[in-house]
Amino acid sequence: MSKNTPPPSDEPGKAIEPVDLKAALEERYLAYALSTIMHRALPDARDGMKPVHRRILYAMHQLKLNPNSAYKKCAKIVGDVMGNFHPHGDQAIYDALVRLSQDFSVRYPLIDGQGNFGNIDGDNAAAYRYTEARMTEVGTLLLEGLNEDAVDFRDNYNEEDKEPVVLPGAFPNLLANGSAGIAVGMATNIPPHNAAELCDAALHLIKFPNAGIEKLVEYVEGPDLPTGGTIVEPRASILEAYKTGRGGFRTRARWHKEETGRGGYVIVVTEIPYQVQKSRLIEKIAELLIAKKIPLLEDIRDESAEDVRIVLEPKSRSVDPEILMESLFKLTELETRISLNMNVLSKGITPKVMNLREILREWLEHRREVLIRRSRNRLGIIERRLEILSGFLIAYLNIDEVIRIVRFEDHPKAELIKAFELTENQADAILNLRLRALNKLEEVEIKKEFDALTEEKNQIEALLASEDKQWDVIAFEIKDVKKKFGKDTEIGKRRTDFAEAKEIDLEAVQEAMIEKEPVTIVVSDKGWMRAMKGHVADFSSFSFKEGDKLKTAFHAQTTDKIIVFTTAGKFYTIGADRLPGGRGHGEPIRLIVDMDNDSDIVTAFVYKAGRKLFLASSVGNGFVVGESDVIANTRKGKQVMNVKLPDEALICYPVPEGADYVASVGENRKMLLFALDQVPEMTRGKGVRIQKYKDGGIKDITLFKLEDGLTWLDSSARAHNRSKEELIEYMGARAGAGRMVPKGFPRSGKFS
Template sequence: MGKRPLPPEDGGGDHIEPVDLKAALEERYLAYALSTIMHRALPDVRDGLKPVHRRIMHGMRLLRLNPDQGFAKCARIVGEVMGKFHPHGDQSIYDALVRLAQDFSVRYPLVDGQGNFGNIDGDNAAAMRYTEARMTEVATALLEGITEDAVDFRPTYNEEDEEPVVLPGAFPNLLANGSSGIAVGMATSIPPHNAAELCSAALYLIDRSYASVEELMTSPAEWEKIKDDPVARLECKVRGPDFPTGGTMVDSWASVVNAYETGRGGFRVRAKWAQEDQGRGTWTIVVTEIPYGVQKARLIEKIAELLIARRLPLLEDIRDESAEDIRVVLVPKSRAVDPGLMMESLFKLTELETRFPLNMNVLSRGKIPNVLSLKSVLQEWLDHRREVLVRRSRHRLADIERRLEVLAGYLIAYLNIDEVIRIIREEDEPKQVMIARWDLTDVQAEAILNLRLRQLRKLEEFEIRKEFEALTAEKKQIEDLLASDVKQWSTIRWQVSETRKKFALNTELGARRTQFADAPDHDVADIHQAMIEKEPVTVVVSEKGWLRALKGHLNDLSLLTFKEGDSLKLAFHAQTTDKILVFTTGGKFYTIGADRLPGGRGHGEPIRIIVDMENDQDIVTAFVYEPKRKLLVASHEGSGFIVSEDEVVANTRKGKQVMNVKSPDEAQICVPANGDHVAIIGDNRKMLVFPISEIPEMARGKGVRLQRYKDGGVLDLKIFAIEQGLSWSDSSNRKFTRMRSELTEWLGNRAGAGRMVPKGFPRTGKFG
């Protein structure tokens, strides 16, 4: 097969140019990535808006949809934005518009909607032809000064119009309303905050530019001091997110501060709930606030699914009694249920508790994607406000200078009104004559010529001079402002203070919604048990390591079936809420929840499927975990020690290495340390009895020598109370007991060789 011919270098006359595929893909993908980052996913740190939101605000301003004006159909707004500024689908524009109007999605709505704009259950808004909208006070604050050269404008996509690059942003919108988006290779996630708290932090930063992030925040300890002082409380700085749906934040103060310092982290938010007394000792839980971003209908559906799956044994029923406000009623199984424990189990399994991520990845100065701290975000907003102030001041100064020039011309015209009228009536080119006669500028001459006759009546020297003096004084103030950094920051401080007054913590819109609390300190085991329905089971372990749990407490085990070549190793009673501890010949303990064991049908499952147990190890024993109990573990070679049962619980599938053994030695015995003496028998049928106090308690290790052997190792071991005597059973199940006085010759110290077992001891060498 011949080589594929390459295109001719001249393009073959069809204007075809060979392009390197790798270079073309890199160039095009980079262009796409930059477009996504700059124009779609990441907000601008200065006004907190993405291009689509900024265009919606600008379009509504051009339609004069101010808060004091009437509403307009959303279809008209979407058409205006799409036709002039945003060349994308109308649905994407409408979705963005709808979200700006939802008070459960945006902390400070920018759009005042009329009609069906969706709800917290997740229902969609009505079609744009049915809904109407106008701007809110927050939106007008963002646009304040846009006609006064406060920001740059750029050509629109078809270059027929202009759109603002950024809005003046007199409102700290980025942090107040938050933002989220996924770009190429990066993402942003910023929760909403309280505007009054942000303004207080900004004022603090204006006065102390060196302030740390923690100094821009009000800690729980500081809040306790000022919460009862109505004046001091209004100056509270940032405490954390303030979600529109309220809820309770349960993170530690250190983690919150770290998140704001690094710009990365997360916040745990829980539903707000209260216990309502129903009389006669009965009660219910009422949830009145749910975490931000959670759809109420989906949340209730999820809890109902868990109820049906019997994953919430403490909960009887759930009801949605919501109207305008959220009211979800949780009915407990019985009056004896601990409400805190029930809620903890719900927090673990449902979206009644969520984690909102913090990733303050924004366009710094509108150009550079960067993860900023709380201080950096506030500083860039203040720097932008300063630039807007300077630009608006220069624009106003230019207007004043033009007006002063015109007023000077008016004054000349007033003093020479008759001559001006004569020149206009008689001269062919009155403009040039007036310029030459009174040394006027072109602007002044044009202004005099444009005067209407009815304005001549108002042309009084007093009024002209009064306006001239007022404008001159204002010009001097502006010039002083532009020449002084101190005065500029003083003005910004006043502006931010006014914003804080408008959205103060004692106003309906500005009042903090998300509260703070410490997570209740419930035992993890209690919470785990609360999520499992308590039922009796019989745990069965086979010789080859197959596990299963049969329902109920069975006493007759003769009917149990096993795989060919396998048989019963041990069986014991448990509850589904219990932890099962498994001890292996490798000295490891594994922890398995009884609820996780396979059911009684079939032969169960090999333990190696449930946990990561080595192939060369076998099960020594298994039993129900009992907190604070002591265990005695021993190896075949006769080493052992006492370990607390709490120390052997494993949290992973890999288990927990407790007893160190080296091949050919292996762990052989694990028994509860209930007694004051130990009786140990070796393969040589020698028995030794010694006080258990001679065995050390350890968390992990090889242990100490329990009995000395020339050959062989441990055969059996028993712990007993010396006052009650040592008992054993023979092959005929006859029970024998030797009291203390009869055990004298076997009593000794740990690590002794011992003496041959008493007469009548079973030939198996085991206590039975």
């Protein structure tokens, strides 16, 4: 028996059917993915809605919950939506309804809620049995013309009712209110925009169908967020985002400085970035304050009532408010990045990332289709009414004969049609007239209505025949929307403004996030590092592990950067605040940075901007490098001096101010003096030959000003100086062999 043959079964219809697992999984997962994309996560480009939102509004439309009607319980609305159109969880429907009513979540709320609908602190809405709702004017605009055959309808989930495939969408909802969703393999995120600006851009696009994105962005400057704030994204970046349909916008809280008297001040935050929970934001800042991550900040208070008011109290009146805010922007959600991913359903079918022009064009094309369908629907109504009115006119002119036929004929309908050449509709209308309506059948009134409807019919036919007239009507409708939601209205005025991020010294911001305290950095011979509190005067008091000793120690501040140079020619940068405290022996540097196992520390020192360093290797190569060029931004360090074993980096000395000469001593105790300008300044490399050796390598180097002479210390720490004249015999060109050191030079072979 083949392995693909199903086993026999005695029961009919119970045989096992073999299915290819790969094909089955592909088919089922594709069906799930399409369902998620089409019916849950991505909005329709035409009305900007997902199915759940569309069904909520349609159910409210059926309940006649217009802006001027009474509120109804949300439980009733949720029940109708779930029972008739959206057979999913009631909480999911209610959450969607709540969001459509929150003025801090959507720019132009579609639902007017009464009761507790949540707040900007992140508190949830009350249960739907306690809240009530009705539609706003924006919601009714989206439904305008729904009963005039403006859009297609489809069967609901149980085929007992009908629901709209898309809403007429007289309001530019997709961009005005934005949308967010995660589907399968794709996502969408569209921030809210200003409706008046969108209307202006759409009107320009009607007038100039081939308008470029650059021109449209002159109207749509950028997102207009419900919670306000300031966008600090460069204009070029905003333009690129709207061109491609993908990008992002840096958004900051709006703040100002309030004087408190006697030179003191506080910072007051009045608007926070979109979709940031105020309570969580304050909690995060408070945590950073307790952890001493924001040393410039003394306290934070929430004085919000109806409006946002977060008070930030600086440590002292001397604190620069700009630097304080920059440190907060860097660490907290007072600055966020809002992404733009305009991935929507084109024509309600095809997922597609659209640019600004394509989205506006899709909305305009939908509005044109709605206009044509509504016009044809109205035309059909007029033609049916004109047919009836024509019959009434005939009946009026022949009223006695009509009465006779109705009274005496067995089949009055057929006789009326035969006698006056009427249609069935006209005959039915005449027969359905009540006797008391006969006195209203005045020829003048009938003709007046007939002429008016004929004129309207001619206008509609002209409209349907002319694309230009159609766009004129659409432009008129858009202007009407703009008038209702213009920038001069309370709801329409722009809330989010634009600014350039001020140029602030990043180092100053970095320092502002660290509490400035004096420390003593201690480095042991075996590479253990620590930071003792305060400036310790006596370095001999430090203790080390057995077999270890002091390599170097120096005073610093917790805000300083510590530079470490190793025998591999690498520089590492460590924040003084990151070093372990003075209790114990500290930590091995290899736990702090990724230092090679076969490397040792040459030296460590406090970074000083603008200073230059003189580097030399054990075989006698060297060069000068700017201190700012050795800063490493990662744990891996920065390779500056190229050395290859057995050669190692040996010397790293700061170049003293005014120094113009180099003194070099080899292991052979020969000394050479030459001008500093003979050594090149490089950012990375092997360097040039400093001194020539027959055997061994370099022992020590010092940099000095020739006019002041050369000074060294003996083993008793006594200073010895040789004048310029006494040094002439040691002077030469770089890479020379030099002469034996003068009498009195230390046996250690080092200058200090």
